[in-house]
Amino acid sequence: MSKNKKIVVGLSLAAVAFVIMMFSTMPSAGSKEITIADLSKNGSKYEGDYIMTQGLLNKESVKWDADKLELRFELYEEGQGTLQVFHKGIKPDNFSEDVIVLVEGFIQKDGVFEAEKVQTKCPTKYEGEDMENYDTEMHKEMYKNDKQE
Amino acid sequence: MYLIGNISIYLGIVISLYGIIANIVGVKKKSSKWIESARGAVLSLAFVASIASFLLLYLLGTSQFQYKYVASYTNESLSMAYKLTAFWAGNAGSLLLWAFLLALYATMVVFSKEKKNPMMPYVSSILMVNILFFFTVMALNSNPFEMTDKIPADGKGLNPMLQNPGMILHPVTLYMGYVGLAVPFAFGIAALILKRMDSEWIKLTRRWTLLAWLFLTLGNVIGGWWAYIELGWGGYWAWDPVENASFLPWLTVSAFLHSVMIQERKNMLKTWNVSLIILSFILTLFGTFLVRSGILTSVHAFGDNNLGTYFLVFMAFMMLFSLYIVMTRYGLIKKDSSPIEAYFSKESSFLLNNLILVAAAFAVFWGTMYPLISETFTGTKVNVGAPYFNKVMAPILLVLIVLMGICPLIAWQKAVFEKFMKNMLWPLAMGVATAIILFVFGVNGIYAIIGLSATSFMFGTHLQEFARGISARRKATKENILKAAFKLTVKNQRRYGGYIVHIGIAVIAVGVISSHTYSTEVLKTVDAGDSIKTGDYSLKFNKLTEHTKNGNGIVVADIDVMYKGKDIGKIKPEKIFYETWPEPSTEVAIKTNWSQDLYVVLSSWESKDKVTFMVKVNPFVSWIWMGGIIMVIGTAFALIGGRPTTFRHQINKGISRVGG
Numbered sequence: 099m100s101k102n103k104k105i106v107v108g109l110s111l112a113a114v115a116f117v118i119m120m121f122s123t124m125p126s127a128g129s130k131e132i133t134i135a136d137l138s139k140n141g142s143k144y145e146g147d148y149i150m151t152q153g154l155l156n157k158e159s160v161k162w163d164a165d166k167l168e169l170r171f172e173l174y175e176e177g178q179g180t181l182q183v184f185h186k187g188i189k190p191d192n193f194s195e196d197v198i199v200l201v202e203g204f205i206q207k208d209g210v211f212e213a214e215k216v217q218t219k220c221p222t223k224y225e226g227e228d229m230e231n232y233d234t235e236m237h238k239e240m241y242k243n244d245k246q247e
Numbered sequence: 248m249y250l251i252g253n254i255s256i257y258l259g260i261v262i263s264l265y266g267i268i269a270n271i272v273g274v275k276k277k278s279s280k281w282i283e284s285a286r287g288a289v290l291s292l293a294f295v296a297s298i299a300s301f302l303l304l305y306l307l308g309t310s311q312f313q314y315k316y317v318a319s320y321t322n323e324s325l326s327m328a329y330k331l332t333a334f335w336a337g338n339a340g341s342l343l344l345w346a347f348l349l350a351l352y353a354t355m356v357v358f359s360k361e362k363k364n365p366m367m368p369y370v371s372s373i374l375m376v377n378i379l380f381f382f383t384v385m386a387l388n389s390n391p392f393e394m395t396d397k398i399p400a401d402g403k404g405l406n407p408m409l410q411n412p413g414m415i416l417h418p419v420t421l422y423m424g425y426v427g428l429a430v431p432f433a434f435g436i437a438a439l440i441l442k443r444m445d446s447e448w449i450k451l452t453r454r455w456t457l458l459a460w461l462f463l464t465l466g467n468v469i470g471g472w473w474a475y476i477e478l479g480w481g482g483y484w485a486w487d488p489v490e491n492a493s494f495l496p497w498l499t500v501s502a503f504l505h506s507v508m509i510q511e512r513k514n515m516l517k518t519w520n521v522s523l524i525i526l527s528f529i530l531t532l533f534g535t536f537l538v539r540s541g542i543l544t545s546v547h548a549f550g551d552n553n554l555g556t557y558f559l560v561f562m563a564f565m566m567l568f569s570l571y572i573v574m575t576r577y578g579l580i581k582k583d584s585s586p587i588e589a590y591f592s593k594e595s596s597f598l599l600n601n602l603i604l605v606a607a608a609f610a611v612f613w614g615t616m617y618p619l620i621s622e623t624f625t626g627t628k629v630n631v632g633a634p635y636f637n638k639v640m641a642p643i644l645l646v647l648i649v650l651m652g653i654c655p656l657i658a659w660q661k662a663v664f665e666k667f668m669k670n671m672l673w674p675l676a677m678g679v680a681t682a683i684i685l686f687v688f689g690v691n692g693i694y695a696i697i698g699l700s701a702t703s704f705m706f707g708t709h710l711q712e713f714a715r716g717i718s719a720r721r722k723a724t725k726e727n728i729l730k731a732a733f734k735l736t737v738k739n740q741r742r743y744g745g746y747i748v749h750i751g752i753a754v755i756a757v758g759v760i761s762s763h764t765y766s767t768e769v770l771k772t773v774d775a776g777d778s779i780k781t782g783d784y785s786l787k788f789n790k791l792t793e794h795t796k797n798g799n800g801i802v803v804a805d806i807d808v809m810y811k812g813k814d815i816g817k818i819k820p821e822k823i824f825y826e827t828w829p830e831p832s833t834e835v836a837i838k839t840n841w842s843q844d845l846y847v848v849l850s851s852w853e854s855k856d857k858v859t860f861m862v863k864v865n866p867f868v869s870w871i872w873m874g875g876i877i878m879v880i881g882t883a884f885a886l887i888g889g890r891p892t893t894f895r896h897q898i899n900k901g902i903s904r905v906g907g
Contacts, residue, residue, distance in 0.1 A: 108602075115606060118639075128617065128635060131628035150630050164772040164853050188770055188850040188859060191822070192830035202632075218830075 129202050138179035141205050150202045151211070152219070153181060157195040169216070173199055185213040192218045248302060248311075252392030255299040259346065259382035262291050263375040270368040270375075282368050289350070289357045289371055292378055296350040299343055300334075303391050307333055313398045316340060316391050322404035324798060324826070329410050335418045336405060338539060338554060339389035344419070346381035348426040349374060352455075356430055361451060369437035370430075377429055384557050407825055407832040413473025421466030421493055425531035427459025428500065432528035435521050436569060439576045444517065444583035449507045454886055456504050461882040463497045468875035479833040479848045481768065481863040483871065486636040491615045492534030495608050499527040502604035509597050516594075517584045518577070519601055525569040530608075532562040542619065591664065593657050596650065603647050610639045637763070641694065645701055648756060651749050652705030655712050674707030695764040699757065706753045709746045716743070740888020747881030754874030761867040768863045775856040782864045784845055785809040786818070791855045800824040804849045804858055808838065820849035820860070844868045 129150035137144065137151060153173030160171040169189050174180040183201055190199075203213040266288030273281030303316070307330050312318040320333040320340075334340045353374040357367060385391065431452035438448040470490065471483035484490060503523040509516045540555020573580075587594050613620075614631045621629040656670045681703035685696050713732065716739070720731045736743040769781045778787045789805040803821045807814065820836040838845040846863040 112606075128629040128631040131618070131630055162851070164851070164857060164859050167770055167772065167859070188861060191833060194829060 133178070134173060134175040134181045135178035137181060137205060137211070138209075141209055142207075144205050145207065146204070148202065149205060149211075150200065151181065152198055152200045155193060155195065155197050155199050155218075156180070157193070160189075160193055162189045171199075173201070182210045183213050183216070184210050185216050187216070190216055190218045248306070249314075249392055249394060252299060252302050253390070255295045255302070256382055256386050256390065256392070258295045259292060259299075260379060260386060262288050262295065263379035263382065266292070266375045267372045267379070270372040274368050285368065285371055286357050286362065289353045289375065292375070293350040293354040296343075296347040296378075299391070300347045303334060303340060303343060304331055306392075307331055310402065312400075312402050313394055314391075315393045315395050318395055318399050318402040320402070320405055322402040325402075325405055325410075328415065329405055332415045333405055335422070336409060336414075337389075339385065339391035339393070341418065341422070342381050342385050342389055343391050344422055345426060346378055346385070348422060349378045349381065349429060352426060352430055353378065356433075364451075366434060366437040366441060366443070366448065369440050370433040373433035373436055374429060380557075380561050384554065388554050388557060404825070404828060407823065407828055408477055411473060411477050413469055413477065417466055417469045417473055420462045420469060424459050424461075424463035424466055424493075425496070425534070427455055427462060428496065428524070428528050428531055430455040431459075431503075432524050435524045436572055439521060439572045439580075442576060442579055444579055446507075446511050446514075449511055449520065453507070456500065456507075457882060457886050460497070460500045460504055461879065461886070463493065463500060464875070464878055464882070467493055467497055468872070468878075472872055472875075475868070476835060476837065479835045479861075481766070481846055481848075481861070481865065483762075483868070486611075486614070486633045488615050489538050491611050492537045495534065495611055496527050496530040498604050498608040498611070499523055499530060502601045503527060505597055506601050509594055513594055514583075514585045515587055516598065516601070517580050518573075519598075521573055521580070523601070523605075525566075525573070529562060529566050529569075532558055532565065536562060537615070591657070591667075593654070596654050596657050600647075600650055600654070603643060603650065607640060607643045607647070610643060611636065614639070641698075644756075645698055648698075648701045648705050648753075651752070652701070652708045655708050655746070670711070671708075673711055674704050677707035678704030692764045695760050698760040702753045702756045702760070706750060709750050709753075712746055713743070736884055737888075740884045744881045744883070744885030744888055747884060748878050749881075751874045751877030751879075751881055754870050754877055756874075758867045758870030758874060762865045762871070766863060766865045768861065770850070770859070770861050772853075772857060772859040775858075779860060779862055781862050783811045784862075784864065786847070786860075786862060788858060788860070791852055791858055798826045802849070802852075804860070806836075806847065808845065818845065818847050820847045822849055839869050841869060842867060 129148045130144070131150050132144060134151055134153045137149070151173075153175050156172040156174055160169075162169050167187060169183075169185045169187065171183055171193070172180050173183060183199075185201070185203075193199075198219040200215075200217045200219055201211060201213040202215040203211060205211050266285045269281050269285035269288060272278070273285060306314050306317050307321055308327065310317065310321060310323055310330065316337060316339050317333075320336040321330045325333075335344050353371065356374070357371050361367060431448075434448040434452045438445075467490075470493065474485075475481075475483040500523075503520065506516050506519050506523060510520050536555055536558035539558065542555065587598060614635050617631045618628045621627060652674060653671075656667055678700040682696055682700040685699060690696065713735070716735045717728060717731045720726065720735050721728070724731065724734075726734065736747070767781060769779060771779050773779060773788050775788060775790055778785050780786075785808070787807040787809070789807060791802060791804050793800060793802050795801065801821055801823050803819050806818045806820075808816060808818050815838070818836045818838055821834040822831045823834060824831045833848055833850075836847045836849075844863075844865040846865055848861040848863075850859040850861050852858040
């Protein structure tokens, strides 16, 4: 095979692989990151999409049925709206007031978000409660205030 | 002490600048005095970095809370080991660690036997540019010696999830891997700048590369182990951006350390090699940038925008610089290499190896960066999760395993197909037999069966290589099998060390494929006295108790475990409530044996008599850690082996002088 043919074969293999990869990463394969504000206003637009969203936890809203392993709680984005969440599974450890919760799942017709994954995000993972070094703009607007115990 | 710390950082900046300039002047004026002075600068940098590092250790060990870093990551009651290893718990300390390792490595390089090598001033300068960067970032952005406004009574303490032996090892091994790559990178670029197309730079840096790769391997495996025993979700790898950041360079360096063998022996794949080392080096910077800039959402939220920007700029600079060097020398590289002649030869299989590993790296890179790419083009951030990575990586890694199996059987230059087929027979039979046995035992999951059979095949070829070598030795020396095996490996360390590493990978593959496909999980709330049944296990929850230890409150669940009807003891998952930490930590309880892990998490409780558990049965997970150890042993053999490079180099020099 001549050098040109080698290049053509190589490139076409690469192209095929690339296309396969593209299809694997189509939005259906991943989760779209939507804000609570957006979800509460345009919930119906996102029905059927696998969504990821996050918000601050309203501690009083947490209802946990240990026998049925059903967790219900409410997330909010300051001044922007709230989201009712339902999750079949275990309650995460740090479900305390104002903790940032990340959920992935689907928004149902009745507006309740059925979460397949629930994760709490420690404000800072490695340090103590030092909020100055904390994260990006996105979280600064969500994060309320320092919790001094 | 504050003065000493800060002065050492500023000195670091000044001395590295001086060293770079001294090297440039020395080369331009061909003056060995200037070069010697630059060497002295490197030594001073090591000295200065050591002072800063020991100072930080001292501050941490003696709990000097007037320093922000000490107050942020330690507290009085923390054990000494964790007080000291808090060195790399945050940005500033990690940067200092990086600078220290760089200065140390640079000193080892410039004072080595090769100090008069014409490449040395360039190598030294490139390394010092790196050192300069790290000291600069520390001075401008993350100073480990920053003071607090008022001295706190006690520090904030270390996140309990990090109070684990994995925390001591994982960051340090990864850094030793990342920093180690700076040396072959510096040599590669130096060789190109000098328009040297030979393999000397590769021979001189072989051990550096191997060592860096060893640490990357260790870092990744330990990271997975730490996640598994500490984080309580039952897995060891989640394709999180932070994990991917350390996996990417591992992939490209794996390609590099194979590909250089071809350049050494056959003068081929030169462009590949320089490209791979440049890519690997850039990826080490990229990984750090990714993790510390907060541009990607990950549960490892670690962001500080400014720090990320510094890394981005430096990375861009190094990338453009390297690209420029390669482009301007491209013609020369091509002129001096031999093209690959035969399609079916060892050389072409190594080329295929490069392609596959780079494809794997690209797939991981793509998935990791996809949220940003999608946001740029569609406005919505789409997060790609584990399903994408598993779907794309599984076939790529499967092809890699098959290639690993085939490669030892292919001869150099044009391989004879018939001979190759004959050699393939036994291993192929092993692979097929594995598939049949799995079917017969009712194991389902076609992909897992294919994966396991391929692994078995690959194991078979390597076993065969050992068997052949051993029997050839025994014909000559009449040693017993074990002694022959050992001697064989010792006399051909690079080759058989490499084979051992491949076998380690096969062992890991069994663990990964099995645990990924056949893990089971049960979530259940039970009353005291009730049992949870899963697989062949029966777990009877007895009671929940509470006690204090070291000022922390510990809640323990007492569970009796029966396996296939026989009592195998107790398992006690816990939750620990810390004095200085708002969230409790989950202490997973694991019962391991060679074939599976019983993994139990105390999830939550309504009362002392009503508790929710997560029980997982993970097959063959211990094989993953075992395989990691085997890989380390193999790499150790490969490291020690090979004649001293200077010796071989002299021979080559002599030959070329004679040959003309």
